Amino acid sequence: MVETGSWVRWKCQFGCGAYGSSLVCPPHTPTAEQTRAMLDEYTRAVLFEAGRREPKRIAAALERELFLAGCYKAFGFGAGPCRHCERCAFGEGCRHPYEARPAMEACGIDVFATVRKHGFVIEVVRDHRQEQHYFGMVLIE
Numbered sequence: 001m002v003e004t005g006s007w008v009r010w011k012c013q014f015g016c017g018a019y020g021s022s023l024v025c026p027p028h029t030p031t032a033e034q035t036r037a038m039l040d041e042y043t044r045a046v047l048f049e050a051g052r053r054e055p056k057r058i059a060a061a062l063e064r065e066l067f068l069a070g071c072y073k074a075f076g077f078g079a080g081p082c083r084h085c086e087r088c089a090f091g092e093g094c095r096h097p098y099e100a101r102p103a104m105e106a107c108g109i110d111v112f113a114t115v116r117k118h119g120f121v122i123e124v125v126r127d128h129r130q131e132q133h134y135f136g137m138v139l140i141e
Contacts, residue, residue: 024100
């Protein structure tokens with residue numbers, strides 16, 4: 001269902017300027033091994049494609065609706081770094097705990113392999129003018 005890999009967080013650490021900048025980015029997120037253990041407790045997920053800043057918002061909203069409908073284990077993942085605050089409140093706790101969700105890649109999920117496995121189109125972006133694809137996921141049990 002969902003592919004993970006230890007190498008994924010390395011791409012965050014060595015390639016993303018947001019590394020370590022928020023509570024939903026590595027090294028503050030679960031490792032691929034911890035994520036794999038969590039994923040193994042679920043049998044279903046909703047995987048979706050959305051606009052650039054939408055996956056985290058959609059994931060949090062869908063997670064909430066599913067929770068209120070009785071799916072108490074629902075958990076959402078977005079894409080990319082958190083953009084809720086200009087500066088993360090590390091020592092104080094998250095100011096937006098109901099909206100902030102980790103990116104799939106921040107938790108070691110191989111987004112490329114996972115979305116391709118489920119029929120979505122995703123390619124390496126060679127130029128920032130190219131169309132980019134953003135994905136989110138909500139686990140359901």
